[in-house]
Amino acid sequence: MKIHYYMLSYRFEALVASHLEPEAFGLYMAVGTQKNTRGNVLFFEIDPDLHSDYFHLEDIQERCAPHKDGSPKRSKYISVYRVMEHLSLSAFGKLYLTTADGRVINLEASGYDLSNNSSGPNLYQELCPVSPLVLSALSPDVFTKFMTDPCNPVGVPRIFFADLLLDHDESGRLAGYLPYSDPMHIVDCINELKHRRTKQTKTVSRNPHIHGFFRTIRRGFFLGDQSGIKYYPFPEKRHLEVEYAKWWRSASESLVS
C-alpha cells in the first residue's frame, strides 16, 4: 500500500504517515476516531518521496505496515513537535481543508500576486506553529517576512496563517455576518493600529475561539518563511456554492471551530 505523508497544521502540528488517500484521511481525522478531534482539520499533503534525517524515515515501511487483516494503517504519527520548520517549503503539496463533519476540499498553491495587497489593516489568523489572531498593517508577504525574521524576538522559523475578512457595514462597524467573538475589541485594535503609525501588528487575541472559520477566509492561506511564500487561494463564494456545495454548506453551518 502506498504511504502518504500528511502534515497536520491545525489544530496541532504533526507529521503523519497513512495509507489513506487525502480525502479519506481528512474524514478519518474529523470523524473516524474517538480521540476527540472535534472541529476543523487543516493538513498539507507532503511529498511522498520525502527524505529526512530529522524525521528518521528509514524504517517507515515497517512502522507503517498494513494491519494483519490487510486493512490500511490510518495514522502513524512520525513527529509531533516543530515539524513544519523541518520540512522544506518545496515538500508542501496541496492544502486540505476538512470540516468538522469530514467534508474535504483541497487548495493548490500558486504564486502570490502583489497586486492583491490591500491598503487597510489585515486580520490574520495564525495557524501554525502558534495560533494568535493578529491585526497587521503589513501585507501577507511582508507579514511572513516580518514574522520569520530571525531578528524578531517573537518570530517563528516558518509561519502558516489565513487572511480573514474585515468587512464593514454602512455605519463603519464590522459587518454583522462576521462571527468574531468580540467585534468591538477588533474595532478598538484597528483604531489603535491606525493611530499608532509605528505599530505594525497588534495581537487581537492570544487564544481566539475560531467560530465559523471557513466563512471568514478572505484571500486564502499563506505558508512561508524568509526563503519564500506559498499562497493557497480560497475559492470565490460562487464557486463554493456550486462546485463545492456540500463542503461549503458544512463549513458555513458549522457550530464548532
Added chain:
Amino acid sequence: MTRIKNLLRSSTARRNYLFVLMILFVVALFYKPGLSQTESVTSKVGEVKSFVPFALFSDPKYSTLEIVCLLVVLGIAVSGLLYALLLVKQVFRADTGTKKMQEIAAAVREGANAYLGAQFKRIGPLIVIITLLLFFTYTGTVDAFRWGRSGAFLIGALFSWTVGFVGMRLATAGNLRVAAAATRSYGEAMQLGYRTGTVTGMLTDGLGLLGGTMIFLIFGDLAYEALLGFGFGGTLLALFMRVGGGIYTKAADVGADLVGKIEKDIPEDDPRNAATIADNVGDNVGDCAGMAADIFESYEVTIVAAMILGMASFGHKGVIFPLLVRGIGVLGSIISTYTVKAGANDTSDTALHSVHRGFWIGSAISVLGFFLLGFGYLHFDVNYFGLEKLNELSKLGYWAVDPRNLPWFANFGISGLDLRPAWTCLIGVFLAISLNKVTSYFTHTGHAPVKSLAKSCQTGHATNIIQGFAVGYESTVAAIIVIAAAVMLSVLCYAGTPPLFVAYGVAMTGIGMLTLTGNTISMDVFGPVADNANGIGEMGYEPVDMEKENPGSYKRARQILADLDAVGNTTKAETKGIAIGSAVIAAVSLFSSFIAVIAVGSEDKINLLSVGQYIAEAGKLTVANPSVFIGFLIGGAVPFLFSSMLIRAVGRAAFYIVHECRIQFRDPHIWDGTKKPDYGRVVNICTNTAQKELIGPGFLAIMTPILVGFLLGPYALGGFLAGMILVGQLLAVFMSNAGGAWDNAKKLIEDGIYGGKGSDAHKAAVTGDTVGDPLKDTAGPAINPLIKVMNMVSLLTLGMVLNYNIFSPRIQTFGAIIVGILVAILALGAIAWAVWQSKKESSDAPEFESMVSESSEEELQTEDTLK
C-alpha cells in the same frame, strides 16, 4: 367456519374494522331514526320527545328557500371536496424530479404512512370503546339519539383522521414536486406548494360542512345530540393526532439536531444523519396531519356550539345561519386560494404578499356574504315565534318584548331585520386577523420582540432564555386582550339580552373566525411542504449535474427552496394563533351550554331554559363556593401536567434517537457516504415512542373532567372548566409564541447579524430554539384540542354527573352513590396510570444503553489495535 375466522384475522379486516363499524353506524343513523318515529313518547308542553328523520323537509316552519339553501350548502361542501380533488390531480400531474429525489420522498412518505397506520391501530380500539360507551351511557329517552350520538362520534373521528391522513399524504407527494418545480421557476414551486396545502384546507372545509349539514338535515332541531358526538369524535382524534404528531415531530427534530448539528456538527438534512428522514416525516405528521385534524375539530366544535346555542336562542334560523355562513366561507376559500399565484422571478416578499392577498380576498368575500345573507335571511316576525314555539328566554333575546329596542346597527331601521349574528361573524374575521397580527408581531423577525431576543443572544444562552420567557409571557397578555375585546364586542352586540344570546354571539364569533379555514390550513400546510422540499433539495439535488445541464440552476433552485421555506415558516406561525384562539372561543360558548345543561338537566331540554334558571345556576359558579374553587385550581393545573407529560415524552424519545444515531455514526462508511444510514430504525423509534406516549395524555384529557365531576359535583366541574380554559389558553400562547420567537431569533442571526452562523450568539440562539421546539410544536398546540376535549367530555357526561356524583347527586340512592364512587375510582386510577406511565423510564432504555456501551468498547478496542 375456518374461512370466516381467517377473514376476520386477515390484515385487511384488522385495518378496516373501524370503517366497517362506521358503515354500520351510518346505516343505523338512517335506519334506526326511521324506526324511532313510531315511538310514542309523552311530552310536556314545548318538550320535544318524538323524532322523525329528515323532519325539516316536511316541517312547515322551514321554508322552501331554507331547505333549498341547506341543500345548496351541502352542494358547496361537495364542491369544496371536488375542488380539493381537482387540486390533487394538479399536484399529482406535476414533475417528480430525479430518481434520487423520488427515493428520498418515498422514504419520507413510507415513514409518515407507517406512523399514521400505527396510530390508527393504537387508538382504533379506544374509539370503538368510546363509541360503545356513548351508546350505552345515553341518558335521554329517544333511542334514535343513542345511535345518532355514538354514530356521529365515530364519523367525526374518522373524518378527523381522514383530514389528517389525506393532508399528510398530499404533503408527502407535494414536497417532491415542489423540489422538482424549484429547478424550473419560483412561481411554479410556490403555487404547487400552496395548492398542496389547499387540498387539506378544502378537505377540512368540505368534510366539516358536509358532516354538520348532514346531521342537521337528518336530525333537524334535535341535532345537538349527534352534533356533540360528531364534535367529540373530531376533537378526540385531533388530540391524539396533535399529541402523537407533536411528540414524533419534535423528538425527531430535537434528536436529529442534538446528534447532528450539536454533537457531530453536520448541517440540517444531511443524508448521513440517520434521523434526517424521521425529521422530515415529523414535519408531515406534526404540522400537516396534526394541525389539519386540530383545525378540523375547531371547525366542528364551533359549529356544534353555534347550532346548539342557536336553537336555544334564535330557534331554527339560529342553527341554519351558521351553516350558511360556513357555506359562504367555503366559497370564499375556493375563490381566494385559487388567486394565490407567484411569478417565475418572484421573491419571498411578493409570495407572502400573494398569500396574504388571498386571505384578504377570502375575508372580503365572506364579510360581504355574511351581510347579504343577513339582509336576506335574518328576518324575524311574530309568525316565526308562533311556528317556532320559542320560550320566554328566546323572546327576551330580541324584539318580542319591543322590536324598537334593537340597536340601530342591528337592523338599520329595517323592521324585522336582526343583523347581530352577521356582526358577530365580522368580529370573528377581525379576531382571526388580529390574532394573526399578534402572533406575527411576537414571532416575526421584522418586529421588536424577536430582534430583542436575537440581541440578547450576544450575551449568552441564559439571557436568550430569560428574554424568551419575557416575550412569551407578554404575548399571552396581547392575545388575551384581543380575545377579550372580541368577546366584549360580541357581548355588546347582544347587550341587554339573556346570556344564551351572548353565548350565541360568542359562538358566531368563532364561526366567523374559522370562515376561512381553507386559507388558514393552506397557509399552515404550505410550511412543512416547503420545509420538506428544501430537505429533498438538500439531499436529492445533484449540483454538478445540474450545473452542467444549466449553469446557475443549482444555486437558483436552492435559493428558491430556501425562500419558500422562509415564507412557509411565516405562514405556519401566523395560523397557530387562530387555532388557539378558536379553542378559547369555542370553549367559552360551550361553557354557556354547560351552565344551561346544569340548569335544565340535559341537552334536549335546553330550549326550555328560562333566564332565571340560567342566572341562578351561573350564580352558583363562584369561587366563593369551595367546590368550585377546588375545581378551578385543579382545572388550572391540568394544562401544566399535560404539557409536562408531552415535553417529557419528547425528551425521552429524543434520548433514544440520539443513541441510535450515535451507534450508526460509528460506521465509517456512513460518514464517507458509501453507505446509507438505516433511516427506518429511527423512524420506528419515533413511531413506537409517539404511539406509546400518546395514551397517557389522552387518558388525562378524558378522565380528569370525569373525576372532578363525579367526585366534586357539577359546579366543581364548571370551576374546573373555567380554570382549564384560562390557564390552557395562557400556557398555549406562551409556549407557541416563545418557541416561535426563539426559532426566528435563530433565523435572524443566521441571516447575518451578531456574527451569523457558528458565532457565540448563534450558539445561544440554537439553545433557545431547541428549548422552544417542544413548547411550540408539541405541548402548545396540543393544549388547543385538550381544552375542547375536556369541554366536550364535561358536556357529554354532565347528565350522568348530575345524577351520580358523590358530592350532590340528583338520584339519592345508595346504588347511585356506589356508581359515582366506582367511576371516580376508575378515573383516578386511569389518571394515576397516565402520570406513572409518563414518568416511567422505558423498558427499552437499558437495552439502548448497553448497545451504546458495547459499541464504544468495540471502537476503543479497534483503536488500540491500530496504534
